[in-house]
Structure formats: C-alpha cells, structure tokens
Amino acid sequence: MDQREARKELVLRxxxxxxxxxxxxxxxxxxxxxxxxxxxxxxxxxYEDVTQEVLLRAMSHLDRIRDPxxxxxxLNEITRNLVFDIKRRKRLxxxxxxxxxxxxxxxxxxxxxxxxxxxxxxxxGELGEVDRQVILLRHWSDASYExxxxxxxxxxxxxxSRLFRARRELEKRLRRKGYTP
Amino acid sequence: MSDDPRRGAxxxxxxxxxxxxxxxxxxxxxxxxxxxxxxxRCARCRAGLGESRRIGExxxxxxxxxxxxxxLSARALARYVWRCRVRKxxxxxxxxxxxxxxxxxxxxxxxxxxxxxxxxxxxxxTADESPGPADAGEGEPSRAAAPPVQTLAxxxxxxxxxxxxxxxxxxxxxxxFEARLEWGSVRFRVPRGVETFRVxxxxxLVQVLGTVFTVAFYNGETHVAVEEGTVEVLALDDxxxxxxxxxxxxxxxxxxxxxxxxxxxxxPPRHGTGSTTPPPPDRHLDLPPKWRE
Numbered sequence: 001m002d003q004r005e006a007r008k009e010l011v012l013r014x015x016x017x018x019x020x021x022x023x024x025x026x027x028x029x030x031x032x033x034x035x036x037x038x039x040x041x042x043x044x045x046x047y048e049d050v051t052q053e054v055l056l057r058a059m060s061h062l063d064r065i066r067d068p069x070x071x072x073x074x075l076n077e078i079t080r081n082l083v084f085d086i087k088r089r090k091r092l093x094x095x096x097x098x099x100x101x102x103x104x105x106x107x108x109x110x111x112x113x114x115x116x117x118x119x120x121x122x123x124x125g126e127l128g129e130v131d132r133q134v135i136l137l138r139h140w141s142d143a144s145y146e147x148x149x150x151x152x153x154x155x156x157x158x159x160x161s162r163l164f165r166a167r168r169e170l171e172k173r174l175r176r177k178g179y180t181p
Numbered sequence: 182m183s184d185d186p187r188r189g190a191x192x193x194x195x196x197x198x199x200x201x202x203x204x205x206x207x208x209x210x211x212x213x214x215x216x217x218x219x220x221x222r223c224a225r226c227r228a229g230l231g232e233s234r235r236i237g238e239x240x241x242x243x244x245x246x247x248x249x250x251x252x253l254s255a256r257a258l259a260r261y262v263w264r265c266r267v268r269k270x271x272x273x274x275x276x277x278x279x280x281x282x283x284x285x286x287x288x289x290x291x292x293x294x295x296x297x298x299x300x301x302x303x304x305x306x307t308a309d310e311s312p313g314p315a316d317a318g319e320g321e322p323s324r325a326a327a328p329p330v331q332t333l334a335x336x337x338x339x340x341x342x343x344x345x346x347x348x349x350x351x352x353x354x355x356x357x358f359e360a361r362l363e364w365g366s367v368r369f370r371v372p373r374g375v376e377t378f379r380v381x382x383x384x385x386l387v388q389v390l391g392t393v394f395t396v397a398f399y400n401g402e403t404h405v406a407v408e409e410g411t412v413e414v415l416a417l418d419d420x421x422x423x424x425x426x427x428x429x430x431x432x433x434x435x436x437x438x439x440x441x442x443x444x445x446x447x448x449p450p451r452h453g454t455g456s457t458t459p460p461p462p463d464r465h466l467d468l469p470p471k472w473r474e
Contacts, residue, residue, distance in 0.1 A: 026254035027247075034245050048253060055257035056264070120239045138205070139237055140244030145207065160207070164198045171236060181232040181239070 003144050004069055011068035022062075026055050029075055031141035032151065036079040039133030041087060042125045050086065054078050072143070072151035116179060123173035130154075131166035138163060195219060200230045204237065366397035366404075384433055386415040394425070406430035 007028065013021035033054045037047050044050060057078050065074050124132055133152060137143045143151070145159045154162070174181065195216055202208050203216050220227050245253070346365025352358060357377030360367075370393050371378050378389035380396050385403040387396050394412050397404040405414050405425045414423045414431050425431040 023254060023258055026257055027250045030250035030253045031245050051253055052257045052260070055254060056261055059257070059261045060264070116239065117243060120243060124240065124243075135240060136244065139240040145205075160202075163205075164201055167201060167233070167236065168197070170240070171232075174236070181235040 003147055004150065007071050007147075008069040011062065011065065011071050015062055015068075022059065025071075026059065028141075029055060029058065029071075032072060032137060032143065033075055033079055035136035035140040036076055036133060036151070037083060039136050040080065040083045040129060042121075042132070044083070044086065050079075050082060054082055057082075070150055072147050073153065076151045076153075119174060119177045119179045120170075123170050123177060123179075126173055127166055127169055131162055131169065134159060134162045135166040135170065193219065194223060194226055197229065197233075200226065201233055204230060204233050362396055362398050364398060366395060366399075368395040369393065371410075381417075384417055386417060388413040388415065403433045404430065405432075 007025070010021045010025040010028070014025050030051060033051045034047065037044060037050050037054070041047075054075065058075060065071065124135070127135070130152065134148055137148045137151060145156050145163070148154070148163075149156045149159045152159070171181070199208070199212075199216055203213065203220075208216055220230060346367060347363035348365065348367050349361045349363070350358070351360055353360075357379075358371075359377065359379045359381070361381045363383065367380070369378075369380065369389070371389050380387045380389075382396065382398040382403040384398075384401065385405075387394075387403075387405055389410075389412050393408040393410065395404075395406045395408075397406075403414070405412060407425050407427050407430070409427060412425050414425055414433075416422070416433065423431050
C-alpha cells in the first residue's frame with residue numbers, strides 16, 4: 001500500500017470515529033502542514049499555532065472531503081486560505097524564521113550547527129514559494145512525488161523538475177554563503 | 182556531474198538530476214542498476230551523491246521531528262475534542278431553551294386565539310370609548326365584557342366575576358384619568374408619569390399616589406385595596422381622607438341612603454370581592470389642606 005492509499009485508509013477510519021486513526025492522520029499531517037506554512041510564509045513566527053489551526057479545521061471538516069485520497073490537497077487548501085489571511089493582515093516578508101539554538105552537542109558544535117542552520121534557512125527563504133514548498137514537503141514529510149503533486153496541484157513531472165531546480169538553486173546559494181555540504 | 186560548476190563532468194557520468202532521483206528512490210530497473218554501477222567506480226559521483234544527501238539532511242533537520250508532530254497533533258486533537266464537547270453542550274442548551282420558550286409562549290398564543298379567560302384573569306374595560314372631559318357625566322357605563330383595550334393614560338381592568346360593573350371613564354388622556362364607579366370592582370394599573378388619576382364612587386374619591394390598586398363599590402360601601410404604591414381615599418360627605426397602602430385595604434362604613442345601594446336596574450346587592458376586608462378603625466384621617474376647599 002503506497003502513502004496515498006495508506007492516508008486514504010486513515011481518513012476513512014477517522015471519519016468512522018476511530019480516534020487512533022485520527023491521531024495518526026494528524027501526526028502525519030503535521031510535517032506536511034508545517035512545510036506548506038513555512039513554504040508560503042517563511043517569516044511566520046507563530047507557525048505552530050497556524051499548524052494547529054489547520055489541523056483543527058481539517059478535523060472539523062473531515063466529512064467534507066469528497067476524495068479521501070486527496071487529503072494532502074485538502075490540507076494545502078486550508079493552509080493557503082489561512083496563511084493568506086494572516087499575510088493580508090501582517091504583510092509578512094523575509095526568511096525562514098529561526099528556531100532556538102540546538103541544545104545537543106558541545107558549545108562549539110552547537111554554534112557551528114546553528115550557523116549552518118541559519119545559512120540553510122536563509123537559502124531556503126530565497127527560493128520561490130512553490131519551489132520552497134516542494135523541497136520542504138519532500139524533506140520534512142518524506143512525501144512522494146505523487147503526494148507532493150496532489151498537495152500542490154501539480155503534475156508528477158512538474159514536481160520532479162521543480163524539485164531538481166529548487167535543489168540546484170539551494171546548493172548554489174549555500175555555496176555562495178560559504179556552506180560546504 | 183554536468184551541473185557541478187566546480188568540476189568537469191566525465192563523459193559517462195550521470196547528470197546531477199539522476200543522482201537526486203537515485204537519492205529519492207525514483208530510479209527503477211535498468212536506470213537504477215546503471216547508476217549504482219557507475220557510483221561504484223566513480224568517486225566523484227559518489228561525492229556528489231554524498232553532497233546531495235547532506236543538503237537533504239540539512240533541510241530535513243530544520244523540519245519538525247516525530248516528537249514535534251506528536252506533540253502538535255495531540256494538542257490539536259485535545260482542542261478538537263474540547264470544541265466538539267462545547268458544541269454539544271451549546272446545542273443541548275439551545276434545544277432546552279427552545280423547549281422552554283415553546284412551553285412558555287404556547288399558553289400566551291393560545292390565549293390570544295380566543296381561549297376563555299381563566300378564573301384569575303382580568304378583562305380590560307373599553308376606556309378608550311369613554312367620553313372626553315366635555316362629555317363627563319353623560320358617558321355610557323363601560324361593561325366588563327368588552328374587548329381589552331389599552332388607553333393612553335392607563336389600563337383599567339375589571340375582574341371577570343363582576344360582569345355587571347358600572348364604570349364610566351370621564352377623562353382619559355396623557356394629562357390624567359378620571360372615572361366613576363357606580364357598582365362593581367375595577368382593578369387599575371397606573372403607568373408612570375400620569376399626573377392625575379382619580380376614581381370616584383358614590384361615596385368616596387380615590388386619588389392615586391401609587392400604581393396598582395382595586396376599587397370596589399357594593400351596597401353603599403367603598404373598598405380600596407392597593408397592591409403597589411399608595412392611594413388616598415376621600416370621603417365625599419365628611420371629607421375625611423385615608424391613605425391606603427399595600428396589605429392594609431380600606432372599606433367604608435355603609436352610610437344610610439347613599440346611591441349605589443339597590444341601584445335601579447343594577448345587580449342585586451353583593452358583598453366584597455375577596456380582595457377587600459373591613460377597614461381598621463384608624464384608617465380614616467383628617468382631610469389634607471389641598472382637599473379642604
């Protein structure tokens with residue numbers, strides 16, 4: 001069973017009142033929604049609140065999804081609407097917002113890792129909106145090309161070419177910032 | 182490695198895109214085998230794939246981990262469950278409120294549709310059909326059986342058991358209300374702001390200082406019972422005045438030969454309506470200066 005079928009099965013079970021399926025579905029949706037939110041609004045500081053709100057809306061209207069196999073597209077629609085509302089109010093611009101410095105490893109490791117993270121964030125923030133969403137969906141939620149295509153309303157070949165372009169751009173920008181992979 | 186600007190690509194090296202596809206597990210069959218075979222003998226491409234992997238990992242490190250996902254989804258789920266409960270309670274409350282409203286309002290609507298008044302209900306008199314001040318004294322007595330009407334100045338109501346009440350409104354406008362009670366019992370509810378409100382029986386003049394009161398006249402006796410506020414009762418013959426308050430009703434002694442006793446064509450002599458009781462002896466007071474002239 002591929003990812004899409006597995007998610008469809010979860011949606012159907014959650015609709016029937018299976019609380020465990022709903023919980024798993026939402027847990028799987030978190031990285032997807034976070035990627036979508038941060039792809040659309042990299043400088044959003046309260047992205048966790050936005051993610052929660054998207055999940056809440058998704059749960060409330062689970063019965064309204066015509067095709068449970070397109071759950072990703074449904075999440076994307078909710079996220080887009082919510083983020084655009086927030087953007088309209090706040091006029092957000094800028095790079096991917098920073099998370100707190102990692103507390104694992106020694107002080108030097110932490111500083112180095114933090115600097116690397118800052119560079120990667122900045123480079124991601126410089127990508128186009130859809131390219132950033134594609135690359136974040138791929139690496140944050142481990143979404144297949146098909147799932148990314150469903151979520152963003154693209155064809156699989158478009159996802160493939162956008163992903164390649166986004167990675168190439170990211171690599172270029174990282175090298176420019178002194179980051180050596 | 183044609184996409185790497187730092188180094189020249191060998192003729193048989195796959196494109197960088199192919200390495201990414203291999204990294205993503207998108208290569209199948211012959212393509213995959215060829216790419217893997219090439220990687221085994223090409224250190225440069227192996228390094229390129231390693232770079233791709235490290236970039237992918239660097240991006241992935243910025244995303245939410247499984248712990249974050251579980252935490253966020255659990256929080257959202259808790260909020261969802263709470264919201265569902267609140268909606269359920271609100272729906273139940275709305276249903277209950279609707280039920281109470283229907284139960285409360287139904288008798289009122291049924292009553293408006295012509296149901297007969299109950300034993301404790303009151304029927305308003307046709308005070309608006311009463312003559313004005315110029316016609317005072319010539320107005321036809323109002324009857325309790327008339328339809329309910331609310332006038333500008335006040336709403337006068339008569340108890341249903343007193344169907345033969347003879348009650349004439351002499352004046353009823355924004356400035357005041359004056360009426361004459363020849364027989365029977367009438368309950369008055371006086372709105373705020375009315376300056377003058379007087380009801381005269383054959384023996385007494387009742388002047389309102391309060392709001393809700395009942396005047397009855399039977400067999401030559403005037404009875405006044407006050408529910409809210411205060412009224413003054415003036416005896417027309419000896420000009421004595423009594424102030425009547427809630428809980429202390431007024432009843433006059435029956436003077437000989439007063440009108441209203443055995444009124445021609447009127448109802449047979451009756452006794453108190455239940456809301457009146459014999460007056461305490463100290464209810465009769467001296468006439469106040471404003472009523473002396």
